[in-house]
Amino acid sequence: MSLEPQELEDLTSKIGRKPTSTELQIVAAEWSEHCSYKSSKKHLKMLPMTGPLVISEKGYDSGVLDVGGGYVVTAHIESHNHPSAVEPYGGAATGVGGVIRDILSAGTRPIAILDGLRFGDIEKDQQARWLFKNAVTGIADYGNCLGIPTVGGEVEFDKCYTNYALVDVASVGFGKKENLIKNHAKKGDLVVLLGGSTGRDGIGGSQFASDSLESEDRSAVQIPDPFIEKLIIEAVLEARNHNLINAMKDLGGGGLSCAVSETADALSIGIEMDVDKVHTREPGMHPDEIMVSESQERMLIVTDNAKLKKLQEICKKFRITCSVIGHVTSDNMMHVKKGKKTFARLPTDVVANATLLDRPSKKPAYLATIEREKKLKPISDYSKMMMKFLASPNIASKIWVYGQYDHEVGIRTVIKPGRDAAVLRLDNGKFLSVKIDGNPKHCYINPREGAIGCFEEACRNVVCTGAKPIGMLDHLQFGNPENPEIFWTFLESLKGLTDFAKYFKIPCVGGKVSLYNETPSGPIKPTPLIGVLGLAEKKHQTNTKINTDDVLIVVGNTKNEMGGSEYFEYIHKFIGGRCPVVDFAESKKNMDTVLDVIKKGILKNVHDCSKGGLAVAISEICMVEQIGCTVSLDKVPGEKLDTDRVLFSESHSRYLLVLEKTNLKKLEDILKKNKIAFGVIGKFGGEQIRFDSGSKKIMDLRVDKARKTWINSLRELVVHG
Amino acid sequence: MKIGVVVFPGSNCDRDMYHVLTDVFHLDTQYFWHDKGLPKNIDAVILPGGFSYGDRLRAGVIAAHSPVINDVRRLAAKGIPILGVCNGFQILVEAGLLPGVLLKNTSLNFMCEWTNLVVENNQTPFTNQFELGQKIPIPIANGEGRYYVDEATLEKLKKHNQIVFRYTDSVNGSSYNIAGVCNEDFNIVGMMPHPERAVESEINPIDNKPSSLIFKSLLHTIGVEN
Amino acid sequence: MGTYDVHVTIENKPGISDPEGDTILNDLILKGTHSTITKIKAAKMLKFTIKEKDKKTAQKKIQEICDELRIYNPMVSKITIDVFDA
Amino acid sequence: MGTYDVHVTIENKPGISDPEGDTILNDLILKGTHSTITKIKAAKMLKFTIKEKDKKTAQKKIQEICDELRIYNPMVSKITIDVFDA
């Protein structure tokens, strides 16, 4: 809980006097990396944030997109890494709670959750297993109770997260444009704190997120209360319907300190508040504690005298406490009192705007040699290897995870988890497609190309459902930014994402930066996580039943890009090689063409090709649809490669299309016309997943056996260790 | 003709149920907050799913003490059709309006998946349009969905034809694979699966017609042509 | 008038399966090296703080509450009540 | 060698909120006429049956198991161990 000496000097000179202890606490909370983005803010500006559909309004914690017909979609992403690493259940659960309140703040109803989970090696490490299991239960218990479907996500295991956890949660909201909170306030308006009581739990949480785990204050655990959150959602939406909310902000990292100072700064107002008016959980809390407590499930609302009574009635109906803790002033000061006595009185722009840093960066030394490949042991039996691969934690089906999440509640979920992106129906008759993707293995080898790859993969998943990407969320997770090598990887990733976003005209509608992700044995691999939202005017058939004699097409070139592949890392235990690189022009061409043919309605099934390469992607189609397929590897487009490379390369921009033979000519014509690299590589039927090269049988698996292994192995591993 | 959807603090399928009743089946539907009474001239009452009171202590037990339950009891005694879905079923059981108890699933986890039911009693207000033995693809989503009754009660349920739906497979360890039951008069029905999630083809990947019959049975019972 | 801590332990009746206890035993304990454990039963406890004239009244009162408000479901569970001075 | 019943009570540490206890108190007990209850705390109990040479070893063994297998998270909860003759 303290400022750097330089920052203290800075604060003292800005306010022209020595700060009080409460002021120090408030400023320390707000100037923490987590709240102020002091290391990253200068650079984040490079991302394109505008576009024809983007609605920007001051003070929003989530991005807003106009989806037509008078409706908007909101989206946001957050992580709860440090708290989840010490208390996975509560940390993950309150992570869901936090991002939901960001969606609510804009005046929209949360309609979907996505979760990205990363842990150490669960095959060997009992601690990782414990973290994983409890984080999943935490997310399930919270989201299920709220009645917000968790419709997608991802799970990944990598040694770099040993004794640590990355828990990312994205949420999507939906509402009428006219119901968006306009965020305005005038002198004399009332400041209301609504929801759970303020306690000592979570004190110091957000500095905690900015410190590395070893030095953390282990008292910072938060107990989730999804029941209160559910009531807050209903109360706030009812208050919104009655126009009772002038401005609103959720309480997250930095508690009241951040919420009050940021609201005042964003709206160019002052706020005077009395800590005695805050409903606390325990008696005798010090003003400093009240100001920085990170108790969950609280919202800050600006209303006025005329509306207060109705707001109180609504809170009473939903049995939640609401306290008038202060009022709006015109002096741009944040004034914190206890009764008559002043504890802090600071200009809001000083509190809300930490001095931004220009951190040095330097290309990490390891990158000089990382692309060199070593000689690998040849695979003697691909079928055997593949069964092991399908059972491996990163490749295995994640049904054990999403089967615990209510993904149907809200009755919007058209495409449910287990495919590529999830698809939700909207009240304007359109369809929203969402997916999040990360890939630390690629990003470690090449932070720029890896990050671009995550972005493209998320787009690909969305495109596979027939939706056009309309917005992106980024969550940049790295180690200690004070280390120039780490900061370089951050900048490279950010630049890559920016270039891709600009080329594809996909605006960034929200994001988050999480730094200081350090485990006892060093920094995590760079882990940018990208969420993509896509919109489709109608529902497209992208997963209908596959029959015998249907054909399999691959779109896009398979390249010699094995670095960071699951095959290198899991099968050969080798980290290195060249990671996949997205060719923007090829990517765009493939994306547009696939969208176009989906719209023509001639496809039965569309699947993207990513982790585990062609071999895994094709097997996934077979296992999900429960039908065999015979594949000729010679027909796969791209340079001539060794068999294992054709099977397991993770080159981007590739799609698998399934269609009836009778539609093949039509498809080929379109693909040829658009100069798309493609190959007609397989024919469905039978009970075997079979890969041939020339007349040689390379791999041969029984679909039912493969399916059983793939579906059950993660559960087996978690439950029976 | 009016249908009441009762809303408890923490209910979260109330809006889904309302949507289905109004937008799909064009019924005059109204929400009723748990601390208020129900009108006398109501035609059916539905207790939707969710997590009333956060499932604390036991799913449904706190809500079972709500004032509105007295009215549900009164209406039920008059023969008005009452349907409890998921948490609504748990509440009806905890209120003693239906036999048995719902325990934690044997997997100890929340389970969200598609299952298959068979209709065992087609004489209730919610099943009278089914053939006996008809199959219904339908999702479940619950953590405490394992229906339990002791042997003697099970025999009684069988004898009085109170078993309404059974799962075709052993999904969560329920006694006799029971998914839904009714009272001796057949007018109160409780079921763990979610029919409101399965009546629209857009979100039902298998077949939406069987689930629709649950609502069409209600329409038939209260005499609405649809 | 005294203040009492009353512990109510709610557990399954004999004969009712206890998947939670079984799972902890089979998947956690017996997987390791702890073969001296032969059984685990999971229960829930509620600790009440109550002001009553004496221990006996406190005990009686809590029993009443548990029955009346169905703190436990008598069909599957039983309770044990222990009263302590606060 | 003896057989012991070991009761492990797992509850949130003091100062850490207990939403379940609060809800049971406010929405169930105090809604009725039971105003003498002032607090409820929810806890979980595991009843172990263990064969060990004496009470003390049984107690030690169970503590070890709970720590090692992360039966509780010491960051949030504390445990109380009571040993009885079976």
Ligand SMILES: Nc1ncnc2c1ncn2[C@@H]1O[C@H](COP(=O)(O)OP(=O)(O)O)[C@@H](O)[C@H]1O
């Ligand atoms: N943590 C999770 N929560 C919810 N759904 C998940 C989770 N992990 C994976 N899924 C779902 O499982 C499916 C496969 O996930 P993934 O392997 O990440 O897909 P892809 O390789 O296409 O990115 C997707 O539908 C995804 O949304």
Ligand SMILES: [Mg+2]
């Ligand atoms: Mg995919």
